[in-house]
Amino acid sequence: MSTNSMSDPRRPNKVLRYKPPPSESNPALDDPTPDYMNLLGMIFSMCGLMLKLKWCAWVAVYCSFISFANSRSSEDTKQMMSSFITHNP
């Protein structure tokens, strides 16, 4: 019903390649959660290290976990792992 019964709607000669959407506007529009969580994690880990507060360190661990879970896969896995490891004191 969606296609013409006689002809095939497919046009192989009109194939267009997939172009990933431009990354200019996307990072601003996308969910900022991973970036916020990254920043929070860094702040809390510094606090926990300097002020010797155990709970700060644990909150930092949680923040880094949340940031990792929400991250966009466009970022390198290596970058994520390195940031994850550095945030955990």
Add this chain to the structure above:
Amino acid sequence: MGQGHRELPERPPAERRPDQARASPEQFRPRAVTSSSQQPPPASSCPGAGRRGAQARTGRTLCAMKTLPAFCVVLLVLWSVSEAKFDDFEDEEDIVEYDDNDFAEFEDVTEDPAPESPQRVVTTEDDEDEATVELEGQSENQEGDFEDADAPEGDTENEPYDDEEFEGYEDKPDTTSSKNKDPITIVDVPAHLQNSWESYYLEILMVTGLLAYIMNYIIGKNKNSRLAQAWFNTHRELLESNFTLVGDDGTNKEATSTGKLNQENEHIYNLWCSGRVCCEGMLIQLRFLKRQDLLNVLARMMRPVSDQVQIKVTMNDEDMDTYVFAVGTRKALVRLQKEMQDLSEFCSDKPKSGAKYGLPDSLAILSEMGEVTEGMMDAKMVHFLTHYADKIESVHFSDQFSGPKIMQEEGQPLKLPETKRTLLFTFNVPGLGNTYPKDMEALLPLMNMVIYSIDKARKFRLNREGKQKADKNRARVEENFLKLTHVQRQEAAQSRREEKKRAEKERIMNEEDPEKQRRLEEAALRREQKKLEKKQMKMKQIKVKAM
């Protein structure tokens, strides 16, 4: 003095023995003495006896006969006395060290009290508790030392220590032990020194939380993946019958169908389809809920949200007429009108109810012109919209689509954003978050609607009036935009001109050859003159026209 006293202080017996030796023959051998009063002591008598001649010879033999046993007796006596003396000394070395004078001081001092007092100290130490051993023991030792020093000086008796001496000792251990019993309390070892589970309760709690988060991450990721795969399996046939290229991530050299979804995220999956009549391509985005994030899961318990399927069809320029149209839930349309550039510019009215066309009350319409609405709402479309109203979030057709409004800090952008003819569909997956893979089958008819809409958009053409209106609208929008940005554009043009002049001047300055310099300068002057003339001409023309 004599043999009766065995504990006599030690005196050099060597000196005593001659005395005793002299005395003893006088005491114990009266016969020998009385028998020969003239005779000197036997020790000295023998040599003397030898001088007196024949008489002396007989006397000598007689003397010898008598002196020999006397001598033996003396020796015996001496030996017995020395035995008695040696009983006192255990070490032979001590015998030599002492003088007569020293004996007076040490009359009563023997070794017995000395061992006794240390024994006493030791026993008191044993009685006390270990916690106070060091302090008490030290004091006891000091006391014992004092006692040792005092005893030889103070006590003049030869007897062993009385009970008087040890009165203090007996009391003190009792008092100290009683004192020790009261203050000693068993204190609990502080928590941070303990080695039990209780001291780590925070760590255990946190690690448990982390484990829960990780478990949720894995479970959520898997569920999203399963949902995406179920959707694709359901729609694969339809897509493959309509599009040549199903699934492309843009990395392959050749345009071959990958036949699978692009995983952009743990909760976002993309699919690009292309190769169909009248459209450039179709991008399908499965926007699932963030099931992998525990925080999100907890937030969704408060406020349920649905998974969404977003479809964006890019139309060819010749295959779509110029209009802007949207249908959807009232809430969604209000939001879109605020966000989207084209909807805010072309569809200024509030969303209207679609009841006139037979749509349910939940859906509303935003349209540029009434004619567009009329054209779009044909029977089939109404049928689709009515039957699947609960799953439709929004349907947006536009030839001026440029995405959401871009908020720039430096005022309006200088150029109008690029527009593309697009059809946008947003569908809600049924289940409100609690979706199962089989729910994806419910979305299949919606995909049919999409395909139908593509064809419809191609077929639908505005009549002349509609076209004129549409063109007028677009011109109006453009003019407004230009007016807003006029000042900024002027400034931009001015700055560009200034930069050109500066560049030219620099070029002239940099020219080393003086001739060339002169020539360039002349050329620049001429150009400026020409410009001035042109301006003057324009002004004259305007004046003439005005007149």
